[in-house]
Amino acid sequence: MSSAPSVGRPRSGARRLPAGTxxxxxxxxxxxxxxxxxxxxxxxxxxxxxxxxxxxxxxxxxxTKEQILAELLESTVRPSLTYAEQLAQQALSPADALQALVRYDVGILLGARWNVGILYALPEIATEPFTRFRAEREQLRSAYRRLVAAVAGTPTADVTGDLVFGMVESVIGMRRDLPALPPPDQLGQSVADAALRLAGSPR
CATH class of the missing domain: 1.10.10.60 (Homeodomain-like)
Known part of the structure; x- marks a missing residue:
């Protein structure tokens, strides 16, 4: 029995990602x-x-093209959301957990090969194909709110949590606008320290 025909044509030229699918x-x-x-x-x-x-x-x-963009956008938040869920299962202080999440999240946003985060503001993001991305991003925002509230010792800290979340995502604009950035781990620590100060940590 002959095998099924392949889709499209053989790849032309060198592969973009030699080890990738x-x-x-x-x-x-x-x-x-x-x-x-x-x-x-x-x-x-x-x-x-x-x-x-x-x-x-x-x-x-x-x-569709929308499906491609949705998967790219989800890849910028899902790892950090998963990490936030893992942190919640560990015996860390709120301050340590917040620092860890900020450092990890900044690393995800800066470590990607392309600065996909700049596409967050597209008007298309409000449409149905991006429902899951919006939901996951809001879940991540909520994780920041909870950690900031725990650091501050208050029942809720939505505004401050949103400020911390926005500060983390500000590295997207820095990556776009600045000719050079500190190494991701160094910038991540700087943002984490600023997040603790904003949350009212005595550190």
């Missing part, structure tokens, strides 16, 4: 184009051409 290469190419050219100015044809495959190959993995 076709799906990962599509995501990587889309992240570069979305962050450098803009979401609206990028077509699925451009993404496929950058990877070196036909659009049919791209559609085998992603049915």
């Amino acid at each position: 076709a799906r990962e290469e599509i995501l990587d190419a889309a992240a570069e184009l979305f962050s450098e050219r803009g979401y609206a100015a990028t077509s699925t044809r451009m993404i496929a051409e950058m990877v070196g495959v036909r659009q049919a190959s791209l559609y085998y993995h992603f049915s």
Whole structure:
């Protein structure tokens, strides 16, 4: 019995991610184009051409451009949300847990190959394909609120928690606007220290 025909055409040129899957290469190419050219100015044809495959190959993995963007955006918050859940199971002080989450979150935002976070402000994000991303980002915001409240010793600290959350995400703009940044671990510690001061920690 002959094998099923492959989708699209063989990959042309050198691979973007030699150790990556076709799906990962599509995501990587889309992240570069979305962050450098803009979401609206990028077509699925451009993404496929950058990877070196036909659009049919791209559609085998992603049915729409919105699905690609949604997965990219979710990848910027889901690791930190999972980490926040893990921290909640550990016997850490609120201050230590807040510091750890800030450092980790900053590392995720700065360590990505492309600065996908700059796409958070797109008007398309308010639409249905991005419901899960919005929900997960709000869950992460809530984790910051809870930790800040615990550090401050108050029942709630929504405004201060939101300020800390915004300060963490401000590294997205720093990455876009500044020609050079401190190493992620160093910047992460600086943001973590500032978060503790904002939360009212005596440290």
